[in-house]
Amino acid sequence: xxxxxxxxxxxxxxxVPLNTWVLISSFKLAYxxxxxxxxxxxxxxxxxxxxxxxxxxxxxxxVFSFDVLIxxxxxxxxxxxxxxxxxxxxxxxxxxxRPVTAEVVPVIIFFHGGSFAHSSANxxxxxxxxxxxxxxxxxxxxxxxxxxxxxxxxxxAYDDGWTALKWVNSRSWLKSRKxxxxxxxxxxxxxxxxxxxxxxxxxVESGIDILGNILLNPMFGGQERTESEKRLDGKYxxxxxxxxxxxxxxxxxxxDRDHPACNPFGPKGRSLEGIQFPKSLVVVAGxxxxxxxxxxxxxxxxxxxxxxxxxxxxxxTIGFYLLPNNDHFxxxxxxxxxxxxxxx
Amino acid sequence: MVxxxxxxxxxxxxxxxxxxxxxxxxxxxxxxxxIDGHLAGAGYKVRSSELRKVAQRLERLETAMVNSPAxxxxxxxxxxxxxxxxxxxxxxxxxxxxxxxxxxxxxFVTDPVTNQTVVNDAWTTTxxxxxxxxxxxSYEQQNLNxxxxxxxxxxxxxxxxxxxxLMTCAECVQCGxxxxxxxxxxxxxxxxxxxxxxxxxxxxAGHFIDALSRRIFQGIGGGSINGGSAYENEILYHHFYxxxxxxxxxxxxxxxxxxxxxxxxxxxxxxxFNLMHGLQWPALIQALALRPGGPPxxxxxxxxxxxxxxxxxxxxxxxxxxxxxxxxxxRFAFRGVAASRLEDVKPWMLQVNPKESVAVNxxxxxxxxxxxxxxxxxxxETVLNWIRSLxxxxxxxxxxxxxxxxxxxxxxxxxxxxxxSTMFDSxxxxxxxxxxxxxxxxIQREITNVVxxxxxxxxxxxxxxxxxxxxxxxxxxRPLHLGSNAYKQASMLLTLFxxxxxxxxxxxxxxxxxxxxxxxxxxxxxxxxxDAPSEFPVPDTHRLS
Numbered sequence: 001x002x003x004x005x006x007x008x009x010x011x012x013x014x015x016v017p018l019n020t021w022v023l024i025s026s027f028k029l030a031y032x033x034x035x036x037x038x039x040x041x042x043x044x045x046x047x048x049x050x051x052x053x054x055x056x057x058x059x060x061x062x063v064f065s066f067d068v069l070i071x072x073x074x075x076x077x078x079x080x081x082x083x084x085x086x087x088x089x090x091x092x093x094x095x096x097x098r099p100v101t102a103e104v105v106p107v108i109i110f111f112h113g114g115s116f117a118h119s120s121a122n123x124x125x126x127x128x129x130x131x132x133x134x135x136x137x138x139x140x141x142x143x144x145x146x147x148x149x150x151x152x153x154x155x156x157a158y159d160d161g162w163t164a165l166k167w168v169n170s171r172s173w174l175k176s177r178k179x180x181x182x183x184x185x186x187x188x189x190x191x192x193x194x195x196x197x198x199x200x201x202x203x204v205e206s207g208i209d210i211l212g213n214i215l216l217n218p219m220f221g222g223q224e225r226t227e228s229e230k231r232l233d234g235k236y237x238x239x240x241x242x243x244x245x246x247x248x249x250x251x252x253x254x255x256d257r258d259h260p261a262c263n264p265f266g267p268k269g270r271s272l273e274g275i276q277f278p279k280s281l282v283v284v285a286g287x288x289x290x291x292x293x294x295x296x297x298x299x300x301x302x303x304x305x306x307x308x309x310x311x312x313x314x315x316x317t318i319g320f321y322l323l324p325n326n327d328h329f330x331x332x333x334x335x336x337x338x339x340x341x342x343x344x
Numbered sequence: 345m346v347x348x349x350x351x352x353x354x355x356x357x358x359x360x361x362x363x364x365x366x367x368x369x370x371x372x373x374x375x376x377x378x379i380d381g382h383l384a385g386a387g388y389k390v391r392s393s394e395l396r397k398v399a400q401r402l403e404r405l406e407t408a409m410v411n412s413p414a415x416x417x418x419x420x421x422x423x424x425x426x427x428x429x430x431x432x433x434x435x436x437x438x439x440x441x442x443x444x445x446x447x448x449x450x451x452f453v454t455d456p457v458t459n460q461t462v463v464n465d466a467w468t469t470t471x472x473x474x475x476x477x478x479x480x481x482s483y484e485q486q487n488l489n490x491x492x493x494x495x496x497x498x499x500x501x502x503x504x505x506x507x508x509x510l511m512t513c514a515e516c517v518q519c520g521x522x523x524x525x526x527x528x529x530x531x532x533x534x535x536x537x538x539x540x541x542x543x544x545x546x547x548x549a550g551h552f553i554d555a556l557s558r559r560i561f562q563g564i565g566g567g568s569i570n571g572g573s574a575y576e577n578e579i580l581y582h583h584f585y586x587x588x589x590x591x592x593x594x595x596x597x598x599x600x601x602x603x604x605x606x607x608x609x610x611x612x613x614x615x616x617f618n619l620m621h622g623l624q625w626p627a628l629i630q631a632l633a634l635r636p637g638g639p640p641x642x643x644x645x646x647x648x649x650x651x652x653x654x655x656x657x658x659x660x661x662x663x664x665x666x667x668x669x670x671x672x673x674x675r676f677a678f679r680g681v682a683a684s685r686l687e688d689v690k691p692w693m694l695q696v697n698p699k700e701s702v703a704v705n706x707x708x709x710x711x712x713x714x715x716x717x718x719x720x721x722x723x724x725e726t727v728l729n730w731i732r733s734l735x736x737x738x739x740x741x742x743x744x745x746x747x748x749x750x751x752x753x754x755x756x757x758x759x760x761x762x763x764x765s766t767m768f769d770s771x772x773x774x775x776x777x778x779x780x781x782x783x784x785x786x787i788q789r790e791i792t793n794v795v796x797x798x799x800x801x802x803x804x805x806x807x808x809x810x811x812x813x814x815x816x817x818x819x820x821x822r823p824l825h826l827g828s829n830a831y832k833q834a835s836m837l838l839t840l841f842x843x844x845x846x847x848x849x850x851x852x853x854x855x856x857x858x859x860x861x862x863x864x865x866x867x868x869x870x871x872x873x874x875d876a877p878s879e880f881p882v883p884d885t886h887r888l889s
Contacts, residue, residue: 013399018395018399019380019382019383019395020382021399022383022390022398023382023383023388025399025402025403026388026402026431026435028406029402029405029406029409029435032409032416032420033416034420036420042420042421045420048425048428049428051386051387051428051429052387053387054520054521054524055520055522056519056520057520057522058519064520066522066523067523090564092559092560092561092562092563093522093561093563094561094563124385124386124387125386125387128385128386323382323385323386324382
């Protein structure tokens, strides 16, 4: 047992930089302590261990941020990231929601990852990522602090995403000059990618325009054990067992992984044929054990004649985008930037 | 002794800063301790040189956990975790929870990079101590977020609580966390209702709370405070003059120095950088009238803001002074120079005659010339230059003895809190109303400017005399010592006030007036050095000679 484990550890060390390995391994270690076998979650310890940063209205690296309470009833907070305007040292309270001035300003609604249970909008890794997105895409980013499992199961996260979307869409200060509309993109990594898909679905059904979906290592699954899951189980930081645990924590009691939330194009899913679904950019890491599900998702979109671009990063593991210290990161940021700017 | 730029110190927060005098510019904390920058961005402090070791320990921990799952759930539920940012020590503390048996394969780990066998040695605590970097502000912020009740059982005094809250709120503002700052503002308003706001900390705290609110909600552009009319400012100034001895001290001390400098000269010209009501000059005119050998011809050029309503207030003051001079037989000529900003004044406007002896008098004006933009030449340099070109017999400088021009907001805020608490304290000793109330408003405007303004709106850029010395000597001036006459004058002035707390001190040729042991106003005198200055000092050099 320990021998194969050592092999696994060594393998994963060969494909990521040392500091990335330390980071993701620390997460793995912490997460192992947080998931209880009975399906409950040590939330207090999770909050204690999570590294967080406050919002900062002082521009740092050309980006400033502030938190907004979007829905009082559920306590839904979001962190808004905006590009700093020129050389101004510190905006005042009313500058924060100053109308955007450019002809076209992409607004990216971002759903952080964490397998539906971990992290928050103000987690350091996600604050960092959102700031980079602002710079790369010249966008306003709204990072949604959605309710997490297992305390809040399906469909809470989707509901929160939907609430955030409605809020963003109705902000006059986010409207692009060109057409007086908010140019919305949905983005997310891991569970956040899953949320982005489902919020887009609801948007389409309600007539809100989404210009594009950006799914980074989106979290999908199913009852069946796929080839990639068997091949890569435990090899690169992630085990099937923990994947199962998170789905069990998120999906309604008594359902299985073919629930459409988990498996949108599976036996209980539905085709998107004839639906005006937004174009999608899907990033799949070649060393992610759930890649077969992610690739199936892409296939499902293609079969329904939806516009989708697949970015398959062969040597990438989960979390490669958390630290900007590898080529995959820069390739992906480039693609995201192109994806978002092609609507000008 | 070297004075560090406190803003840098606050940012670097190194617990072991030494005071060697030839230190290069301070490194970022990450650089100094070789902390991995990427992990720092993710909220973890790990030294780059320790990454490998941490990785090994993580591996060992994983192996140990895999081997004993029972221990794992105990580990999860019972262990108390500390300081997760310090990854190395966190991992070590978890490791220590697992009994290390001799058969545990993790004891001998092959370092995959060097292929050397690394023996498991007991980790020393010294390393982890070095990694316990004094938290930078954002981590403190996290702590604050986690423990929102700032009040501890020990803080019985609401006043102390108020001060702590003020500091914390200011820290939030510096970090840009407006939502937390606002909640502190609310708490403080609540606390204020339980504190005596008629005097002491409650009163000054109220002003600072207002200034912070202004900064957050109205921004740093100044707005209505700086836009107070010249007329209003004069009234407030006058009341401040009457209510406490600071301005009087400034005037008397400067006059004494000017009088001595003009000894033996028949044509003298005083340039006043801020005429106001000319309160300083009747005393000088009378002293000149009485000097042995008779009075000189006195010219006075008064600089002041233009009057908006068609009045020429400068001229009016000049006329009154002329009237006084005539009554004591002093030949007197007055000229007013209207300028909204001191830097707009050009030397030719002063019409200095090469034959006359010039005294330049600046009462709390020079600090307004200190620019906010480090990339542009501050107006102070231009002005000091042309003052030198006038070759004045004396330049009298009085400034607030305070460090209110540091770029770091929290530092400035703290300094101002202490300074103005002391000043308000001293005002308590004054019993004359309504002077006191309006004097307080005068002070309040200063506070508001220091706390809530930035950039060109922030004109109250007080610096301590130590800094002015460097600046002035660098600009080609040398100090003229204020003698015992000046000291005597100042002391006599104080006997007119029944308050016991005021103190005059002489230091190295200059005088300060303070409340108890804290100097609040510093007066000094200068003369232009005849040869050219060697070099302008870089503004950030803090070196006491």
